[in-house]
Amino acid sequence: MTASDPRVGDLTEGAVLRGILERLPASGALVGPGDDAALLAAPDARVVATVDTLVHGPDFRLAWSSSYDLGWKAAAVNLADIAAMGARPTALLVALAMPDDTRLSFVEGLADGLRAACDALAPGCAVEGGDLTVSDTLTIAVTALGTLDGRRPVLRSGASPGDVVAVAGTLGRAQRGLRVLFDRFTDAAGTPVPVDESVLSADERADLSVQLRPAPPVALGARAADAGATAMMDVSDGLVLDASRMAAASGVTVALDSASLGADATSALSGGEDHGLLASFPAGVPLPVGFRAIGEVRPRGADPVIVDGRPFDGRSGWDPYRDWDAGRG
Amino acid sequence: MTASDPRVGDLTEGAVLRGILERLPASGALVGPGDDAALLAAPDARVVATVDTLVHGPDFRLAWSSSYDLGWKAAAVNLADIAAMGARPTALLVALAMPDDTRLSFVEGLADGLRAACDALAPGCAVEGGDLTVSDTLTIAVTALGTLDGRRPVLRSGASPGDVVAVAGTLGRAQRGLRVLFDRFTDAAGTPVPVDESVLSADERADLSVQLRPAPPVALGARAADAGATAMMDVSDGLVLDASRMAAASGVTVALDSASLGADATSALSGGEDHGLLASFPAGVPLPVGFRAIGEVRPRGADPVIVDGRPFDGRSGWDPYRDWDAGRG
Incomplete structure (x- = not known):
């Protein structure tokens, strides 16, 4: 140098x-x-x-x-x-x-x-x-x-049966971006190599961008509070895993509808690191712009989270770093 | 295990x-x-x-x-x-x-x-x-x-010529404790070995305690503010070095009196990590209990800090970790 x-x-x-x-x-x-x-x-x-x-x-x-x-x-x-x-x-x-x-x-x-x-x-x-x-x-x-500018804090523990469950921000893209890194930018020995975006599709580039430079909808947090959000948290470890934490804190079951999660519902359910906002709102309240409904809050059942009425049987997170023994790179 | x-x-x-x-x-x-x-x-x-x-x-x-x-x-x-x-x-x-x-x-x-x-x-x-x-x-x-409980903050930049310079807490003990560790508790290869306090004098044990578990006079910070302290900072890197930072921020020279620094003035001047409080007070203000005068603030001269009227010619800090190549231990 x-x-x-x-x-x-x-x-x-x-x-x-x-x-x-x-x-x-x-x-x-x-x-x-x-x-x-x-x-x-x-x-x-x-x-x-x-x-x-x-x-x-x-x-x-x-x-x-x-x-x-x-x-x-x-x-x-x-x-x-x-x-x-x-x-x-x-x-x-x-x-x-x-x-x-x-x-x-x-x-x-x-x-x-x-x-x-x-x-x-x-x-x-x-x-x-x-x-x-x-x-x-x-x-x-x-x-x-x-x-909080005078607002009440929105905790994980405030979700009530009947509330609408909604998210703001992307879901699953950061995980797909991580897969791009591990699948496309390691050499034969598994060592990370520099990213060459020219070999990627536009979608892959977008996924990678969310993994490397996540853009959580920060301004929507206060708007959700103003709109009456009963519970909120950021989705850092995966939607199902984080929703189960909200469910546990609130003493409820979160029922998710996979059809609301886009084409790649699997990544949306299990992928973390997008850092979107997961929130519950009273039924009938207009959701703030930027939030979309993905399910509802039900009385606590056998499982903290159900997807399309059934327990979620996919992996609730994917973290190749955890068991990946290729040093730091 | x-x-x-x-x-x-x-x-x-x-x-x-x-x-x-x-x-x-x-x-x-x-x-x-x-x-x-x-x-x-x-x-x-x-x-x-x-x-x-x-x-x-x-x-x-x-x-x-x-x-x-x-x-x-x-x-x-x-x-x-x-x-x-x-x-x-x-x-x-x-x-x-x-x-x-x-x-x-x-x-x-x-x-x-x-x-x-x-x-x-x-x-x-x-x-x-x-x-x-x-x-x-x-x-x-x-x-x-x-x-601050309504107090004004006490910055490094508020010292004025004529102010008394005072400290609370120990000075130099943490450095002496560090010397005890490096001198007494390394093996022939220089690798750290566990401390055996039974081989130490009472003074050495006290020094070691300040190095390992410093006890800064935290409650005296607010009392110094209440007493009218014009500038304050904690002594983390050595009295002379930290006083020179206060002097630079305030545009003054800090004149220290080594006779006020106890038997081991050298360690008091150069030793860091005790995390005592260095403060300036208007002349004539009674110092809060726990503070002792060690010098005065003068108009900015050639040196930011002088000791007994002369530039300080000792090392202004001692950090064996910095250049010590014996791994972590």
């Missing part, structure tokens, strides 16, 4: 931070980055807070994800968790642990991805603090904060 | 979470752990937020630190950052990335340490959320949130 793209291990923390901060959106905080802590407005005297981590190996391969993709995804998955409470994201804190030989350009790309995701998915939300450390394993832990 | 102490990789995330949550203090949040995000009170419509990470290798060795120690330290260093703004910590979010073969008892010890640090240093503060992931490298990223 060139002297113009130094290793972060050869730079001071301050120099790395400057490279990051100048690429981030302007601080909207009362006290932004640079002091011991940030100070953020919490207009309704409450703050919503969540943290989620991307780890090299279990969560991504560097052959497949650019640093821009990683910054985008690390922001997006956390913004979705804030939205799932019915809230509006206001700030991110980013704890970045990376090997000494990480290039400054990589960190800058990550900052660009964080900024782009905030701008696209949650305008007004900015990175207001963080932490840089050295690690053998590239790790991006993002804390997202948000405000 | 025994079946009664399973590997976390053999457990569901839910089972690991239960093992953690039952050891943590009761949630004080409006919505605690278990939903997509936590909802916390922010009584004065502002929230203070910070994140700091401990990484296996650069930040700790498992031969030296128990999981209890790591939980304690991960909490303490973040509580200190909240205190340094003049705030009171209210909640932690813990992102824990760990190898599959980590034992459940290790995670339980970590939860015990988190709890003990909150109880001892910031009563009322609890772990209100988090994230568990698999990683080759044990990594503990803690986000701390806090409230």
Whole structure:
């Protein structure tokens, strides 16, 4: 590599931070980055807070994800968790642990991805603090904060029999994108190789985009709350698995209609990582634009989730990373 | 190991979470752990937020630190950052990335340490959320949130010529404790070996305790703010280095008096990781109990920090981890 793209291990923390901060959106905080802590407005005297981590190996391969993709995804998955409470994201804190030989350009790309995701998915939300450390394993832990703007929080536990079950955002595309990566972009030894989008169909490219740069419908979280959503969560681990969590928290059964799930209902039911919003609404309430009905809430039966009236017999998730022994790539 | 102490990789995330949550203090949040995000009170419509990470290798060795120690330290260093703004910590979010073969008892010890640090240093503060992931490298990223209870935040930038410079908490002990570890508890090959406290003097044990389980004066942050502190920060990287940051932010020179720093002024000046509070107060203001004067603020001169009237010629920090190539241990 060139002297113009130094290793972060050869730079001071301050120099790395400057490279990051100048690429981030302007601080909207009362006290932004640079002091011991940030100070953020919490207009309704409450703050919503969540943290989620991307780890090299279990969560991504560097052959497949650019640093821009990683910054985008690390922001997006956390913004979705804030939205799932019915809230509006206001700030991110980013704890970045990376090997000494990480290039400054990589960190800058990550900052660009964080900024782009905030701008696209949650305008007004900015990175207001963080932490840089050295690690053998590239790790991006993002804390997202948000405000309910006076709304009641929408929990997983509020679904009642008779409610309509609805989703916003894509379902199953991220899983199909992951299959594209594992099926098309590994060599004979199973090692990840760089993605060449020119060999993919338009649909495959779209699936891959959702896997690498998910675009959860963040703004619809608050709209769902305003429309009277009784329960909500983001679909991170697969529709059936996440719906079963909502069912357990609410003491109900979620009955899904596979005909409402598009041409590839199997992926929609089992695939995670799209980070769409799963919500329940009282029957008769007009669904907010962007939500579509996919089932209904019933009194608790033998199974937390049923599909077309029967227990779901497919796999409730698909995670090749978990058992995939091909190192980090 | 025994079946009664399973590997976390053999457990569901839910089972690991239960093992953690039952050891943590009761949630004080409006919505605690278990939903997509936590909802916390922010009584004065502002929230203070910070994140700091401990990484296996650069930040700790498992031969030296128990999981209890790591939980304690991960909490303490973040509580200190909240205190340094003049705030009171209210909640932690813990992102824990760990190898599959980590034992459940290790995670339980970590939860015990988190709890003990909150109880001892910031009563009322609890772990209100988090994230568990698999990683080759044990990594503990803690986000701390806090409230100013209506106070103005105390920044690094507010020191004015004529102010008294004061500290609360120990200085230099953590560095001496680190020397004890590297000097006394490595084998001939330089590999860390378990600590045997029985071979240590009472002073060495005290130093070691500050290194492994720092006890920053968290409650004094708000008291310093109430007493009129003009600037404040926590001493994490060494007194001279951190004072130079305060000096730069404030556009002043910090003049320290080594005679005020105890018998081992060298360690006090260069040693980090005690996480005491460095603050400036207007001259004539009674210092809050727990603070002691160590110098004064002067108009900006040639050096950001002077000691006994001269530029500091010692090393401004000592971090054997940085260049120490003995693996993780």
